[in-house]
Amino acid sequence: MIFLSLALCSAQLCAQSLQDRFRKHIEFLAGDEMQGRAAGTRYDTLAVEYIRSELATIDGLTLLGEDGIQVVPYRARIARGDTTRIDKTTFNVVGLIEAGDPQYRNRTLIMGAHYDHLGVRMVDSVMQVFNGADDNASGTAFIIEAARDLANQRASLRANVLIILFGGEEAGEIGSRYYANNPLMPLEKVKAMLNFDMVGRMIRNGITVRGLGSAKEALELYGGFKNPDRIDLIYEMRGNGPTDYSSFYSKGIPAFSYSTRQHDDYHRPTDTMDKVNYEGMEILRNYAWQMVAILAFSEREVTFKDVMD
Ligand SMILES: [Zn+2]
Numbered sequence: 001m002i003f004l005s006l007a008l009c010s011a012q013l014c015a016q017s018l019q020d021r022f023r024k025h026i027e028f029l030a031g032d033e034m035q036g037r038a039a040g041t042r043y044d045t046l047a048v049e050y051i052r053s054e055l056a057t058i059d060g061l062t063l064l065g066e067d068g069i070q071v072v073p074y075r076a077r078i079a080r081g082d083t084t085r086i087d088k089t090t091f092n093v094v095g096l097i098e099a100g101d102p103q104y105r106n107r108t109l110i111m112g113a114h115y116d117h118l119g120v121r122m123v124d125s126v127m128q129v130f131n132g133a134d135d136n137a138s139g140t141a142f143i144i145e146a147a148r149d150l151a152n153q154r155a156s157l158r159a160n161v162l163i164i165l166f167g168g169e170e171a172g173e174i175g176s177r178y179y180a181n182n183p184l185m186p187l188e189k190v191k192a193m194l195n196f197d198m199v200g201r202m203i204r205n206g207i208t209v210r211g212l213g214s215a216k217e218a219l220e221l222y223g224g225f226k227n228p229d230r231i232d233l234i235y236e237m238r239g240n241g242p243t244d245y246s247s248f249y250s251k252g253i254p255a256f257s258y259s260t261r262q263h264d265d266y267h268r269p270t271d272t273m274d275k276v277n278y279e280g281m282e283i284l285r286n287y288a289w290q291m292v293a294i295l296a297f298s299e300r301e302v303t304f305k306d307v308m309d
Contacts, residue, residue, distance in 0.1 A: 018145060018285075019278040025054070025141035026200070029115065030133035030273045037132060038119025039168040040076065040088035047115050047140075048091045051165050054144050055095045060151035061163070064094040064184045072167055072178040080121070090116065090167030092175045094184055095147060097163065100155035108160040108185060109295045110193040110253075111146055112176065113139030114169030114244055118267065128269040133276050135266065138200030140165055142281060150296065158299045159191060166244050169197075176244035180251050187251055192295050192302055194288070195245035195257035198266075202280025206232045206261040207287060211245050213237030213307035215254035221302075225290045229283045234261075239307045254302045258288050 028034070028050055035043040052068040055061055064070070070092040075085045093115070099105050117132025131137075147163045162185060168174030180187070192215065212218040212235045222235065239249030245257040260280060265271040294300050 019282055021145055022138075022141045022278050022281050023276075025144055026133055026137045026273050026276055029137035029140055030131040032129050032131070034131075036119040036130040037115065037117045039090040039116045039171050039174065041119060043119070044090055044116060044167060048093055048167070051093045051115060051140065051144065055093065055147060055163065058095070058148050058151045060154045061095045061097050061147055064096055065092070068093055068095060070094055070179065070182070070184065072175050074168060074171070074174045074178070076171055090175060092167060092179050093165040094179075095163040096185070097147065097151045097154055097157070097161040099157040099160050104158045104299070105160055106189060107191050107299075107301075108162050108189050109292075110162045110164060110190055110248065111143060111196075111292075112164040112166055112193065112244060113143045113196040114166040114175065115140040116167050116170055116175075118170050123269060130267070130269050131272050133273040134200040134260075134263070134271050135198045136169070136196075137273070138198060138276060138281060139196035142196045142199050142285065146285075146292075150292075153297075157296055159296050161296050162190075169244055173242075173244050173247050176247035180247040187253065190248070190253050193245055193248040193253050193255040194291065194295070195243060195255065196259070196288075197243040197257055198259040199281055199284050200260065200276040201263050202260040202277045202283060203263075204232060205230050205280075205283065206234065207284055208234045208236065208259050208261065210236040210241045210243070210257040210259075211239045211249060211255050214239040214249050214256070214305060215302035216305045217302050218254070218256070221291070221294065225287070227287075229286065231283070231287050237307055252304050254304050256291070258284060260284065
């Protein structure tokens with residue numbers, strides 16, 4: 001087993017190191033010390049600080065908001081099952097990669113993922129950590145590395161790329177809705193939004209993309225993609241599914257959300273880092289990059305469509 005992974009490593013050094021970086025982020029965010037990253041807790045703040053400091057190391061990425069942080073106020077129940085509501089705070093972490101050539105800076109692609117999870121909860125009378133390795137430390141790791149990759153290639157960008165890690169998704173897409181209502185750059189200039197939620201559990205090369213109905217050209221584009229990894233694609237047309245892309249769809253922006261298939265550990269304490277398929281994350285990355293090539297590296301636009309049309 002050790003010899004096999006060494007052999008793979010020398011044959012695909014670059015590929016291996018991307019997976020190592022995914023692993024580093026997930027091991028931090030989904031470790032027991034992070035106590036499940038529930039919105040409004042101090043572990044939420046610790047996750048935000050980790051993400052902010054990772055983005056801060058990327059050359060060519062500018063932190064927006066207050067040093068990369070948009071404060072998100074919201075009201076929520078004191079505890080599950082309690083009806084009293086109190087003021088709470090969570091965050092979005094926001095960074096901008098401007099197109100190297102100023103003539104392409106009037107259009108922006110948003111790429112995002114939520115970083116929060118469910119925290120610590122009682123299960124069978126025992127307090128358990130909901131680590132949320134797949135949901136959504138995987139998407140967070142994916143976006144941090146996408147930011148690094150895109151910033152390296154900013155000379156070739158034909159649009160800006162706005163990177164957002166959302167807080168409070170598990171409490172009802174709080175961070176992304178707040179951003180859509182309080183954008184740090186004009187929403188009219190956003191050409192599309194790509195969301196990544198639960199991308200760490202690839203099984204039999206299955207990928208689900210939600211929101212294809214939100215752009216007139218989407219079916220044609222996805223139909224034309226190359227498929228060297230034999231991706232088994234399932235797609236959903238509606239733009240209002242239960243994750244952060246819907247906050248942008250509801251503002252008239254074409255928005256797609258990528259994930260690997262649903263699994264039995266979903267929203268359970270067993271969604272742990274040892275089950276993450278890093279190779280699968282890279283396969284998903286390569287597939288999703290065909291859409292990134294169109295939206296970030298070409299001037300091509302997609303046209304918003306109300307899915308009920
Ligand atoms: Zn999620």
